[in-house]
Amino acid sequence: MQAPICNVCLKSDVLCSNCEEKLENGEISELEIKISRILKELSNEYGSLRDSEIIHVYDTENVLVIVTAEGDGAKVVGRGGEIVKEIASRVDKSIRVVEQAKEDRAVIQGLLSPAEIKSINTVFKPEGESQKIVVDEEYEGKINLSIDELQQLISDITGTDYEISFEE
Ligand SMILES: [Zn+2]
Numbered sequence: 001m002q003a004p005i006c007n008v009c010l011k012s013d014v015l016c017s018n019c020e021e022k023l024e025n026g027e028i029s030e031l032e033i034k035i036s037r038i039l040k041e042l043s044n045e046y047g048s049l050r051d052s053e054i055i056h057v058y059d060t061e062n063v064l065v066i067v068t069a070e071g072d073g074a075k076v077v078g079r080g081g082e083i084v085k086e087i088a089s090r091v092d093k094s095i096r097v098v099e100q101a102k103e104d105r106a107v108i109q110g111l112l113s114p115a116e117i118k119s120i121n122t123v124f125k126p127e128g129e130s131q132k133i134v135v136d137e138e139y140e141g142k143i144n145l146s147i148d149e150l151q152q153l154i155s156d157i158t159g160t161d162y163e164i165s166f167e168e
Helices: 017-025 030-042 047-051 073-077 079-091 104-112 147-158
Strands: 054-059 063-068 094-099 117-125 128-136 162-167
Touching (some): 030 047, 030 054, 054 147, 073 079, 104 147
Antiparallel strands (some): 117 128
């Protein structure tokens, strides 16, 4: 398993100087360390985790978002969601697993699920271009992340700012 912290730190209660430095720089967070260690422990029971890579973990009010390497999402979710259910019960929050992807659209779709992207448009404003994601209004309130949380997550994961709009 690959995680934001090294293999030694995954199995230990303390951090090596390298990982400690990453924590101080803000490259990794306490939450990422905690979740990575839980996943490492679960990898004894759930083999799919051994071959997975965790890139980042983000916290929101109701949901913990785990970003995996491309193609590793299902390995972290587990069969029938058994792994995420286990993590959810330990942290008392819902878990959403999203794969990193070359295309921003794939990341956004993962975060919005079960809602679908209707369109992504470039909006031209005096202060420059911006990207607008249009989602069918029937999904408004059905995603367990707020618009602000979604916009922040999309920006953190893709490095691009998007605005989300629920429209008919
Ligand atoms: Zn380390």
